[in-house]
Amino acid sequence: MSLGVSFDLTVIWALLLVAAVYIYVALDGFDLGIGILYAVFPEKRDRDLLMNSVAPVWDGNETWLVLGGGGLMAAFPMAFGILMTALYPLIILMLLALVLRGVAFEFRWRAQSRVAKHGWDAAFAGGSLVAALAQGMTLGALVQGIEVSGRTYAGGWWDWLTPFTLLCGLAVAAGYTMLGICWLMIKSQGAFRARIRRWGLRVAVVLVGAIVLVSLATPFLVGTYYMRWFAWPGLALSAPVPILVAVLAVLLVQSLRGRFGGDWVPMALAQGLFLLCFLGLGISLWPNVIPPDVSIWEAAAPEKSQVFMLVGAGILLPIILGYTAYAYWVFRGKIDPDEGYH
């Protein structure tokens, strides 16, 4: 298999979908992380602050997940069908978790009784955690390979449940938590921010450990992965990735300690880590949409579908990014934990 890329429409759509999924992870990652952090911030006042920091933007963040799913169906319909069937329990679990944590944004303020209030807090925290784990396991199940016969899934119903997928679930959950922490490094201040910082250092240990384990396990899952990572010429492309990951991880820890940089630096570094992990995955998977056997070209929609959507995406995505950025800008600035809670 050559690493050469000819930029046909299928490649463009593969890159666009990867970009959509990356934007989803970058954005919804931090608000799912906020939900996971509910587990370690039991006080109502802290929890209000956590939720308020993402309330105006979470809805838009989650829309990228719909684009990822809808885009996969449109651009690679065969892959969508196979993947959703193979990962049926995981996907259903993720959807139900997203339902629970999504409504908690509203219901938390509406509940009358203490029990109900705690219930929706638990739904927000638990739903966020389960969604993150399910997404990580989905990724893991994809990376470890999915058995296909003809145009349909041919594996067993529990193939998605392996030590590797569990590890990936943990890695993604830790990563989302880190993004949530970095978001709060931007949005919070004072004593609260100091507590967040301490959690940041703890989560960093888990995250780096998980990234190392996933990276060590991945090349041994599928033969081609090993070739990509340890044989020439793949090595030339792949070698810088772990080195950069190590550098960014060190910088992230240092910035969380406050050794350098402004509020935005930890977030930028954490996003950089995610980007590198995406790149690493790309090196392993390319050009398969469903490893080990289904390439993007085999699963691609016909050219007429690709062109029709590309016109829309080309015009609309910049506009969407524009008003999304505007919405973030409107709700910019610090949260003061003492303001409004006397």
Next chain:
Amino acid sequence: MLDWLTGQEALFLARLQFAFTVSFHFIFPAFSIGLASYLAVLNAFYLWTGKPIYLELFRFWVKIFAVTFAMGVVSGIVMSYQFGTNWAVFSDLAGPVVGPLMAYEVLTAFFLEAGFLGIMLFGRQKVGPGLHMFATAMVAVGTAISATWIISVNSWMQTPQGYIIGENGQFLPADWWEIIFTPSFPYRLAHTLTAAYLTTAFIVGGVGAWHLLKGRQKNASVRVMFSMAMWMAAVVAPLQILIGDQHGLNTLEHQPVKVMAMEGHFDSHPDGAPLYLFGWPDQEEGRLRYALGIPKLSSLILKHHWDAPLEGLDTVPDDEEPPVAVVFWSFRIMVGLGFLMLGVGMWSLWARVRGRLYDDRWLHRAALVMGPSGLVAVIAGWVTTEVGRQPWVVHGVLRTAEGVSPVGAQAVSASLMAFVVIYFVVFGAGVLYLLKLMSEPPDPTKRGMRAEPGPIRTASPGFSTATVPPEDEMLPDTNSDTDNGEGRTQGRGGDAGEDDGKGGQ
């Protein structure tokens, strides 16, 4: 229930799961499409006239909108993935045609709604009235665009065209214009959007009627709410009956079998078919038991002639018939409710003429009972058109049985149980919260929101930037007589009351 479920075939369970999740989902957009437009109108009236009553109404309904919208969003995400989890073969085969339409929905509508919702809910003070109005309008437009794409997809499944079948069995697009604008699309779109507006009108009217029955005739917000809703009912209900009639004629032309099931016409009628009002469809026997009908009326409605012949299900192979009883009855529920809505609309006109719109307690009782009628009619209509399409998923081309995922019955019954349990808990609670919000009157002396718990997922109390005071739709514009925190018994409780004071400083 578990035993019964696990005894069913995977195909039936997958259909049941889709029907359950889509019906639950549809309730929320059916309401929020109309409500978004109502909010845009209220906000525009407020900016135009400067009368605080419109702002008060906006603030009353925007909280209800936020809760409804959230439930619509989360249940909608489920739908987009269900195509893959339970209808993988359909997704694979029809994906090249319907996938891009759904992608366009996300690009043109989902993002628009989600991007501007935050500003609509919390941003009035942050961005100023002009941009806030723009954001509110964008949310309203987004909901309508979203409906348009989804109806386009559904209409293609009902009346497919503009495609060819590829070597691998996939539907391949040949002409996008034909795919988007199928023959049933304009009728179905008009019928569905009008249904959404009518649904909202009756919910708003029902809430207004509730407060009028509670003796709140002096509350100007309650009067305006009821009056606006009854105008909508009086104008839109007859319009909807006309549109529905046209949609039915279109269905007769393109999906005659569906109309046979709707009408309960098991037999062909060469010289004028009766309109059955009631009856019990017995599909095995192929006849309508206990039929009560008006002779020749069906021919008159569908063919505009007393003696026009109409074919029946006896001309259709058994394995191409939809389940007649479901279609027959869901259609009657929808139509019956439509005429009751028309009745309430006309009644309100009569009461208005006599100057008794706010005093006719029987009208208010009727409007209250009819409050949820739009939701029921919408679901019944959806059942009619979807079950009426069976046994096809793409009408006349791909059978539903051929589109299902190769997922075992046990897996589907487990997921269906999970959906049922979680949806009833989540959306049951949501509906209770909605009813609570609706039952508290918009109070002019407290500028609307006062008696109500803290801000909905608002960013403002702790979220203020250095330059902007914390303000949002949940907080008053002025600091007069607003900030005693009275009645704030839950949510943010006392905290929020203090916020209000600060916000007005």
